[in-house]
Amino acid sequence: MSKPTPISGFPEWLPAQRMIEQNVIERIRDTFELYGFAPLETRAVEPMDQLLRKGETSKEVYVLRRLQEDPAAGGGDDALGLHFDLTVPFARFVLENSGKLQFPFRRYQIQKVWRGERPQEGRYREFLQADIDVVDRDTLPFHYDTEMPLVIGDAFRSLPIPPATILVNNRKVCEGFYRGLGLEDPDEVLRIIDKLDKIGPAKVGQLLADKIGATSAQIDACLRLAEISATDGSFVDAVRKLNVDNDLLNEGLEELSRVVEAAAEHAPGLVRAELKIARGLDYYTGTVYETQLQGYERFGSICSGGRYENLASTGSERFPGVGISIGVSRMLGLLFGHQALSVSRSVPTCVVVALPQEELRGRCDKIAQDLRSRRISTEVAPSAAKFGKQIRFAERRGIPYVWFPGADGEPDTVKDIRSGEQVEADAASWMPPAQDLLPAISVS
């Protein structure tokens, strides 16, 4: 066969990058579990009718068909597609298993998702998401909306990444405000306002006039609302000054204040009310979250979510929820692309046991086993060779130590190939310094 080439939109990390990703995933999981979120993994596929039910991304689905299947059958009602997020599958899982779960149900889910977008620069078609959600039967207390950013804040603080800011809004604020202004189609207003960053206020105003017949006073008020931003409760006064009165608006302001104030106490500077945030997915009904990495704001949100009252419901049962999702691939893709993360070696290996001659492989294997029994990652050299070559084997991979079996009853020695220091050592007791045991990740 000829040499294969990458497929656009399907990123693959080299092992050194994958070690960083693994480490990031573990730290995220760790935080999620400290908050009592239980792990869940759903199948990669959902029936197409589930996937097409909600949200703007629903058109970007990969449809599956078995190779041996009649191609015509592949598009039928029972066709399967790859999930495009983890919220829709989670809602389906809750409905399917509601009799076996304890509510409120807190789960995390770290999985790949797929979007069947047109191939284009910089858009992933396969990427990793790390989600937390809480759902309850019938009603879900609001305090879970305040908890989400705190969990994410803790998770991000554990990661080797720049500081993050979580931007929060509440759909009730927007909808109430627009209704209070006399605008009848708040969803359409929201969709237009959502384009602010892309097309600017002048064009947004024009769209509001053209599409829903907004007056210049209404347009002005909508644009002024979208400008409001604060890391404390002061945004409430700023909204009040716009002189719109509406019950839903008041409810939304009260909710948004609670999220901002809880965060200000727990982690000052983490959360900012940002009243232009809308979120594309149309299943959100209240709080919405987006997240910017400091220094990478222009690349958009790397962690988003919100409250959904109606995503998981049948005729007789309803499970409102709130959740947030870290875009792991998106975040790491950004940081890798800017050479912002590095790792001290490209393999887990801490020690290479040098092999003086092939006949001594058994003895070298035994040394490796002794080291591994104390959790020191160890490889034996692939073949007998001059010691210089064995040291280069370690050097090329960033492995810090080479172990030399002693000849003729002499004691073994171990060499730190960075400093050149070589000392006598016993495989049954030697330990490397703690910082050398595992590959170290650093931010550059």
Next chain:
Amino acid sequence: MSKPTPISGFPEWLPAQRMIEQNVIERIRDTFELYGFAPLETRAVEPMDQLLRKGETSKEVYVLRRLQEDPAAGGGDDALGLHFDLTVPFARFVLENSGKLQFPFRRYQIQKVWRGERPQEGRYREFLQADIDVVDRDTLPFHYDTEMPLVIGDAFRSLPIPPATILVNNRKVCEGFYRGLGLEDPDEVLRIIDKLDKIGPAKVGQLLADKIGATSAQIDACLRLAEISATDGSFVDAVRKLNVDNDLLNEGLEELSRVVEAAAEHAPGLVRAELKIARGLDYYTGTVYETQLQGYERFGSICSGGRYENLASTGSERFPGVGISIGVSRMLGLLFGHQALSVSRSVPTCVVVALPQEELRGRCDKIAQDLRSRRISTEVAPSAAKFGKQIRFAERRGIPYVWFPGADGEPDTVKDIRSGEQVEADAASWMPPAQDLLPAISVS
């Protein structure tokens, strides 16, 4: 919508089972990393021409098409399919990135794979595999064939599962033996012999006669070879007694002996030479592995692999390899199905902080933060309620401890709800016994 139902072949674990699976994955990873295997994750899709290149499973592929794409284009030469194993994608990755990798390249890969089989009882269409492979440029030393079972043996010993036996054979033994007998199509003989467990020796003999015109002496020799089985080097004598002489047979016997003998030294009883093992995938060229769990032999192999000389090669480059793959979903599906594994709680949570009244949530959150800062997984009760209800909340999830904030300057207390013992405690210093910190998995 109506209540969703499961999709045949796409198993989903409940959170308690997923906790067991996570734990199993971590222990497997741990062992792989102690042996210096670097992590890798490849994209879920491969071009169809890659997937259809090798192996009997290649017909069971899920083909993808973008929903917005012309359905007719979905079957074209550049169509994508979901990978059906992790070896083919790995071979492709090595060819694609050979300039960026260090050889010999040792990697592990733990991912879902998909097989577009007809829906039928007990066959997974989505399942998790955990693979290790070593590849090198041009030639790969044989000692890596002896290492594979040792790594797997260590991994399995770290798991809460019954003891495993790794069955080993070598295609050179079979091919050399068949050729030595004068049979000209050893691949076809192997495919027929592979049916032994399903159809029995009489029918296998008939097929050998019908399909390749084997004589009764040839059939008898083939069936006697397939009966040979030993946990030490004694199988060599058993083969010699069949009086077949062939260079490839001798080479295979020498290789197979090395695998069996290395294992007998490292882990007595782990590996057994079993000369009927064939493995369906046609890319194997030497050593082949299968694995049985004691007590679950009749359910087939839960860990398989082998040596492949030609899987990763272009016109100018060749990367022979050897690898083995744990069928994690298959193994856990078996054990879950037999109620052989259980976990002490269905959530990671170790402590629930009882909430006396909603106004005290801030104080309870602070207690939870103190506990989490010392890596104790903690939840605050979802709502204020009588303490009996809060204890039942913990009980239903198997959470061992409930924390009660002291009223009016009284000290806090923590109650072990299994024993009923309740003691004064300080959130800044209290630690649960080590065995309660994380959910405990047990074999039943």
